[in-house]
Amino acid sequence: QVQLVESGGGLVQAGGSLKLSCTISRRIYMNFVMGWFRQPPGKEREFVAAISEGSGDTYYSDSVKGRFTISRDITWNTVYLQMSNLKPEDTADYFCAATSVMGTRSEVEYNYWGQGTQVAVSS
Numbered sequence: 001q002v003q004l005v006e007s008g009g010g011l012v013q014a015g016g017s018l019k020l021s022c023t024i025s026r027r028i029y030m031n032f033v034m035g036w037f038r039q040p041p042g043k044e045r046e047f048v049a050a051i052s053e054g055s056g057d058t059y060y061s062d063s064v065k066g067r068f069t070i071s072r073d074i075t076w077n078t079v080y081l082q083m084s085n086l087k088p089e090d091t092a093d094y095f096c097a098a099t100s101v102m103g104t105r106s107e108v109e110y111n112y113w114g115q116g117t118q119v120a121v122s123s
Contacts, residue, residue: 002028002112004096009117012086016121020081022096022114027076029053029100034079036070037107038092038119045095047105049081059105064090086121093118 003025012018022034035050049060049070058070069082079096094117097110104110 002026002098004098004112004114006094006096006114006117009094009119011120011122014086014088014121014123016086017082017084018086018119020083020094020096020117020119022079022081024077024079024098028098028112031100031102033099033102033104034070034072034076035097035099035105035110036079036081036094037097037110038090038094039116040089040092043092045107047107048094050105051079052102054102057103059103061105083119086119088121088123091119091121 005023008020031054033052036048039045051058051070067085072079096114098112099110101109
């Protein structure tokens with residue numbers, strides 16, 4: 001059974017940084033994409049960032065571009081989301097997810113999900 005487990009959430013002041021981790025229990029697809037999504041309180045879940053296993057390409061939502069960085073360890077056992085210059089509007093539950101669909105930002109195409117980790121940014 002594939003498991004994705006997020007960690008690293010917490011409370012931080014605006015302008016601060018956090019680094020989220022997503023540990024993957026085993027390789028899911030031959031070529032896959034790992035993504036981060038978030039769900040702010042009372043809102044829909046939205047795409048944040050993703051990284052492709054084959055090409056290493058990364059892509060970001062406009063709201064986090066330049067502030068967040070997605071990366072992975074050399075074994076692809078862990079994917080990270082480095083978040084800098086955090087803003088109160090970044091407050092959300094953050095989820096990692098996996099898909100075999102290259103380049104997608106659509107959550108419906110992600111088949112495996114973690115349970116999420118909370119990030120709260122105070123002003």
